[in-house]
Amino acid sequence: MDANKTPRALRTNIALIGCRNAGKSSLINALTGQETAIVSPLPGTTTDAVAKPYELIPLGPVTFYDTAGLDDDGELGLLRIKATRKILFKTDIALVVASEKGLQEKEKSIIEEIRKLSIPFLVVFNKSDLTAPNTADEEYCRQKGIPCLSVSSTTGKNIDRLKEEIIKIAPPELKEDPLLAGDLIKAGDTVVLVVPIDLSAPKGRLILPQVQVLREILDCNAVAVVTKENDLKQTISNLKEAPALVITDSQVVKKVATDLPEQIKMTTFSTLFARYKGDIGILLRGADQIDRLREGDKVLIAEACSHHTLSDDIGKVKIPRWLQQYCGCGLSFEFCTGCDFPEDLEKYALVIHCGACMLNRVEMIRRLKECERRGIPVTNYGLAISKTQGLLERITAPFPAHIRSSAAL
Ligand code: SF4
Secondary structure (H helix, E strand, O other), X not given: OOXXXXXXXXXXXXXXXXXXXXXXXXXXXXXXXXXXXXXXXXXXXOOOOEEEEEEEOOOEEEEEEEOOOOOOOHHHHHHHHHHHHXXXXXXXXXXXXXXXXXXXXXXXXXXXXXXXXXXOEEEEEOOOOOOOOOHHHHHHHHHHOOOEEEOOOOOOOOHHHHHHHHHHHOOHHHHOOOOOOOOOOOOOXXXXXXXXXXXXXXXXXXXXXHHHHHHHHHHOOOEEEEEXXXXXXXXXXXXXXXXXXXXXXXXXHHHHHXXXXXXXXXXXXXXXXXXXXXXXXXXXXXXXHHHHOOOOOEEEEEEOOOOXXXXXXXXXXXXXXXXXXXXXXXXXXXXXXXXXXXXXXXHOXXXXXXXXXXXXXXXXXXXXXXXXXXXXXXXXXHXXXXXXXXXXHHHHOOOOHHHHHHOOO
16 A cells, blocks of 8 residues: 555554654654655754654554654744644654653653653654663653663664554554444445535545445445435335445435435444544534533534635534524534644533544544543534434434443443
């Protein structure tokens, strides 16, 4: 597989963090066997995080992030450090890179931050060709239970071992493929996908979640039939046998539920991705909060990327409209897009997040856990829509019982 062609959301993000001239850029070059990051003997050559894709077998496609130095100074330096801290929020694995000077206060303080975020990490004593790690630093790592390794980007010493260590500390969810639809269908089944082709559909292609589901159906040796919502009735009547499952875009869930006989199982792409990309229990409990919304409550609509807003935009227009119709009261909506997730989450009665197709699983779970930690219910677009259409029970019915019951925890 060409590592460069894997969508960013499906990659494992590995950030190299440390002071200026700890040799982070050279280390990435040594790990990937390519000259990409700017390598200079002058401290602080790396400004923005430089991303380098690589195939780290058996982990799969990864991106190494070469970040600005923690000891960067001046106004620009502070902005660079802020950017480095943002990278942490989407980091799956961190390498704290120490130069021949060893672990200083800056490295120790970032280690604490990384620990708070529960990011698996290891300390890399770089430049072992110049000096061996000092015993105080080794003792510090030993006492705190931090794995560490001494390497040299110049001589290549322990670079292969470093790759093995990275694979070893990777969280299990990165080593296993999370379930999308594979447990809901079996070989020989027919699965109908309902894909509206409206103004919000990208020109000439399907979106990533639709492509992923399609691929998984084929991997299961099942048959995929793709249709538009207005052709669903005809599609079903053309089939010799009823499909094992219908998977629809959430925006047309009501029409699909109306047109589909009650005995045919149905769910939505959003429900599949609530499990694949996040924590479906948290998201289903968040959807239930919709019943408790009251006049004037603030709702945050969070989108993980920015895009052109259409007149009937799903996040800005449709969801606020459906939510207020369902609740029968006026709500106040705030919106955030891109990498910035607000600090002051406590002011919201509910967070409704987009499907997060551009985020990786760890990034999305980190957002959900942050909401949960602060006691703020969070759901996703598709589940919120199905809830307001009274269809939450029907679209979760094809899932195993433990998932449905996790919603009530
Ligand atoms: S689902 Fe979220 S991340 Fe994906 S395109 Fe829409 S706004 Fe962007």
